[in-house]
Amino acid sequence: MSEEKSMSEQHEIITGIEAPIYLKYNFTAGAAPTRFLAQLKKGKLTGQCRAEPGAPVYVPPRGSCPATGLPTEQEVEVSDKATVQSFTIVHIPIPGNPIEPPFVVANLVADGANISFIHLMSECDNAEVHIGQRVQAIWKPEDEWDYAMDNIKYFKPIDEPDVPVEQIGKLPVTGLEG
Amino acid sequence: MSQPDILNQAFELGFTYTRSTGPVVGRFLTELKKRNIVGIKASDGRVVVPPMEYDPDTAEALSDFVAVGQEGEVVSFAWVKHPREAHPMDKPFAWALIKLDGADVPMVHCIAAKQESDVSTGARVKAVWADDTIGFITDIRCFELVKE
Numbered sequence: 001m002s003e004e005k006s007m008s009e010q011h012e013i014i015t016g017i018e019a020p021i022y023l024k025y026n027f028t029a030g031a032a033p034t035r036f037l038a039q040l041k042k043g044k045l046t047g048q049c050r051a052e053p054g055a056p057v058y059v060p061p062r063g064s065c066p067a068t069g070l071p072t073e074q075e076v077e078v079s080d081k082a083t084v085q086s087f088t089i090v091h092i093p094i095p096g097n098p099i100e101p102p103f104v105v106a107n108l109v110a111d112g113a114n115i116s117f118i119h120l121m122s123e124c125d126n127a128e129v130h131i132g133q134r135v136q137a138i139w140k141p142e143d144e145w146d147y148a149m150d151n152i153k154y155f156k157p158i159d160e161p162d163v164p165v166e167q168i169g170k171l172p173v174t175g176l177e178g
Numbered sequence: 179m180s181q182p183d184i185l186n187q188a189f190e191l192g193f194t195y196t197r198s199t200g201p202v203v204g205r206f207l208t209e210l211k212k213r214n215i216v217g218i219k220a221s222d223g224r225v226v227v228p229p230m231e232y233d234p235d236t237a238e239a240l241s242d243f244v245a246v247g248q249e250g251e252v253v254s255f256a257w258v259k260h261p262r263e264a265h266p267m268d269k270p271f272a273w274a275l276i277k278l279d280g281a282d283v284p285m286v287h288c289i290a291a292k293q294e295s296d297v298s299t300g301a302r303v304k305a306v307w308a309d310d311t312i313g314f315i316t317d318i319r320c321f322e323l324v325k326e
Binding site for chain 2: 012013014015016017018019020021022023024025026027028029030031033034037147
C-alpha cells in the first residue's frame with residue numbers, strides 16, 4: 001500500500017493528546033459550617049463551642065467538639081485579628097486565582113479562637129513572615145460578600161508585638177492587650 | 179438566629195493531563211485524522227488494531243503498520259440503555275468489540291443503532307467519521323450497521 005507516501009504527505013504528526021479527568025462534586029456545607037458561612041456573609045468571623053465556660057472555640061466549626069464529641073451549640077464571635085501559627089511560601093500559582101507567586105499561605109488563629117484556619121497573607125515582605133506575627137483581615141467590599149471565606153481577601157501584618165509561641169491559640173477575643 | 183438553609187455548591191476538581199502518544203499510537207491517531215485505520219503486525223503475523231508498541235509474545239518493539247478496512251464484524255457487544263455524560267452518544271447505543279476487515283484482534287468502539295435488537299454478534303458494521311478529524315479516537319464518531 002502507499003502508506004509511506006501518505007505519511008510523507010502528512011505534515012502534522014500526532015505526538016500528544018489531551019486526557020483530562022474532571023471530578024464533579026456537589027459540596028454540602030452541613031449545619032455547623034452553614035451557620036459559620038451565614039455569619040461570614042454579614043462580615044463576621046464566628047466560632048462554635050460547647051455550651052460550657054472555657055470550652056475551646058473552633059473556627060471554622062464542624063459541628064462537634066473533637067475533644068469530647070459533643071455538639072458545639074454555642075456561637076461565639078471572634079476577632080478578625082489573628083496570629084501566625086505556621087506558614088509556607090508558595091511558588092506555584094493557584095488555578096483560577098489571580099494571586100501571583102510567591103505568596104504566603106498561613107495557619108492563622110483568630111483572637112478568641114483555639115484552632116487555626118488556612119488563609120493567604122499579603123501586603124507583606126515574604127522573607128519577614130514569622131510565627132507569632134500579628135495580622136488582620138483585609139475584607140472585600142461589603143457588596144461582594146457571599147457565603148465564603150474569601151470575603152476576606154487576605155491577612156495583612158499589623159503593628160502589634162509578636163505573640164509568644166506558648167500563647168498562640170490561647171488569646172482572648174480582645175487579643176494580647178485584653 | 180434562625181438556621182439558614184443548608185448551603186450547596188457545585189465543585190469541580192480537574193486534572194488537566196496531556197499524554198505523549200509515542201510513535202505507534204501517534205501514527206494510529208495521525209492516520210485517523212486522515213480517515214485511515216491502521217494496525218500493526220505482531221511476530222506471529224496477527225494484525226493488532228489499535229496498534230500496540232511491543233509484541234505480546236516476544237516483547238520486541240513493533241513497527242510494521244498495516245492498513246485495515248473501515249468495515250468489520252461485531253464480536254460482542256453491550257447495550258447502554260442510559261448513556262452517561264462521558265459517553266460518546268446521548269441516546270442508547272452499544273459498546274462493541276469490532277473485528278475490522280484485515281485485523282485479527284477486535285477493537286472497542288461504539289455502535290449507533292435504534293434499538294438493542296438491531297445489534298447482534300456477527301453483524302457487519304462500518305466506521306462513520308466525524309465531520310472534523312483531529313487525530314483522536316473520536317475521529318471515528320461511531321460504527322453503524324451495514325444493511326445487507
